Amino acid sequence: MEFFDREKELVYMQRILSQEPRNIIFIYGPINSGKTAFITRVLDQMESRKYAVFYFNLRGYQISRYDDILDIFFEIDDEAEGHDIKSYLSNITDVMAKLAENALFYATGLKIPVPKAVFDSIFKEKEKPRDAFNYIEVFFKKLVESGLRPIIAIDELQRMKGIKTNGEFIDDLFNFFVRLTKETHLSHAVAISSDCLFIEHVYGVSRLEGRARYFKIDDFDRHTAFRFYRFLGFPEDKFELIWDYLGGKIGDILALEQDFKAGFDIEEQLRIMLRDEQNRLKKVLKVAKVVPPAVVIRGEKKELSLRDIQALLVRFKERDEVDVDDVDEATLRFLVSENILFFDPLPGIVRPQSRLVHKAIKTLELRL
Ligand SMILES: Nc1ncnc2c1ncn2[C@@H]1O[C@H](COP(=O)(O)OP(=O)(O)OP(=O)(O)O)[C@@H](O)[C@H]1O
Ligand SMILES: [Mg+2]
Structure with a gap:
């Protein structure tokens, strides 16, 4: 599926990311509006000569303990010897090259590389997220010195709800993101979620002021939605009807497109979609x-x-x-x-x- 529109948003986001990091960026919007597709697109387009992108999508992971999060964030380097972080990171170009090679091989995104001994002793046993965050900060500093700007992005942030460390993990993460952006300007920090109540509940509006920038990826407006219908090949005389049922919700429109392309009647499918939604309710x-x-x-x-x-x-x-x-x-x-x-x-x-x-x-x- 070809990526459609979002031009204004893409330009705006790229501009923010090309500046010095100053605020946490919250990408939010209703479900199925295209948040993940959007941020993936933005990050894919960032020049790999200038940016080191660490994107974590928590969907599809079972997250119930702090350990689970460590496994998602870190890539353990079995070949690196000892505890000496400084010497490990002294050759950051090699570390990154190896990381990129693994990412390509396993078709995953980049994770934070860490020597096995450091991971085992510092992070795991004490269960103190500050140690892990300190390590990431040192690593990011090295990246910046080598001319790469890190971007850390976490999709489906609300899935960290309830993970306990000394307190709530999400609180530590928020403080770390403030440190990375507002305080040290080392790295961009992007959080993506459709649950804004959670974001506000955890962080509190007052704590967010001056530290975070909200960025909405909404359903398409009427004009853009009609262009999208045309792009997908729906018959012109059905546009009003489709709008009446689905509006500009990309996920729903693509579901209808699949049925339409399979030969089903549009009106009939819309009625089925509505019936399913009524049944869910x-x-x-x-x-x-x-x-x-x-x-x-x-x-x-x-x-x-x-x-x-x-x-x-x-x-x-x-x-x-x-x-x-x-x-x-x-x-x-x-x-x-x-x-x-x-x-x-x-x-x-x-x-x-x-x-x-x-x-x-x-x-x-x-x-x-
Ligand atoms: N601009 C776009 N052009 C074409 N397809 C898109 C676009 N944006 C999203 N899609 C498609 O629409 C579907 C829903 O998008 P996506 O998963 O990004 O939404 P989301 O907001 O992240 O959803 P959720 O709230 O479930 O996390 C996906 O199949 C995605 O590929
Ligand atoms: Mg998503």
């Missing part, structure tokens, strides 16, 4: 009726009733978005985690995750 409500969902807010467990959930959903029958200050936090947290609602921190609004979800909410009978 009904199931969430049905489960909530039997087992009231519980949400933990600032250490306090809150149980939700079906009534609370329906009351929030009903508000989207007549409108597209709701001010976050008018929404019960626990209920919102639940519906965001179920991928039904999306919270956009910049304007402070809540809206359905997609036009299809919105249509499902509107057409569903919600008894209060």
Whole structure:
């Protein structure tokens, strides 16, 4: 599939990355909007002569302990001898060449290289993330000295929720990212997530001010979506109908394209997609009726009733978005985690995750 549009966003992001690192970059947006495709595209286009890109997508990993994170981030160098970090990193060009060769061989991205002895003794036994972060900082410093600007990017950041070290790992990571960007200007730090409530919950808005820059990858607007429909070869006379069901949600549009190319009728497929979404919603409500969902807010467990959930959903029958200050936090947290609602921190609004979800909410009978 050819990459479509996002030109403005690509240019803007490349400009930010070509400057000195000053802030953490948060890429956010509703589910299936193309965040991963976008950041992958941006990073692929960064010149390898000038940038060392470390991109970690946490999707597909089982992450339940600190050790799991170490395994994702680090590449253990079995051939490197001893504990001497300085001498290991003194020939950074060789280290990077070997790293690049392995990445090519295993078809993975670059990881942080570390001598086995250092990994075993310093990181693992003490379980102190600061040691690991200090090591990365020294490594990045060497990269910068050798003329390479590191970029560290973590996709699906919310999957680090609940990983415990001395405290919460995510807190340590945030402090490390501040250190890399705002304090030392050594490396770019990019975090990608569709769960903005999590980002705010962990970091707190006040802590983020002046340290982070939000960057939204949203569903396509109407104009761009129509160009995309044309690009994919949908018949012109179906554009309005497709927009009515799917709007500019790239993931949904591509799902429809697959059916269309397989010879299925567009109208029929749209109805099926809507029915599936309605069924998903009904199931969430049905489960909530039997087992009231519980949400933990600032250490306090809150149980939700079906009534609370329906009351929030009903508000989207007549409108597209709701001010976050008018929404019960626990209920919102639940519906965001179920991928039904999306919270956009910049304007402070809540809206359905997609036009299809919105249509499902509107057409569903919600008894209060
Ligand atoms: N600009 C684009 N042009 C063409 N295809 C795209 C574009 N952006 C995304 N896609 C495709 O749309 C699908 C969804 O994109 P992607 O996985 O990047 O979304 P996401 O926002 O990361 O989703 P999630 O919230 O699940 O992490 C993918 O199959 C991807 O290849
Ligand atoms: Mg993604």
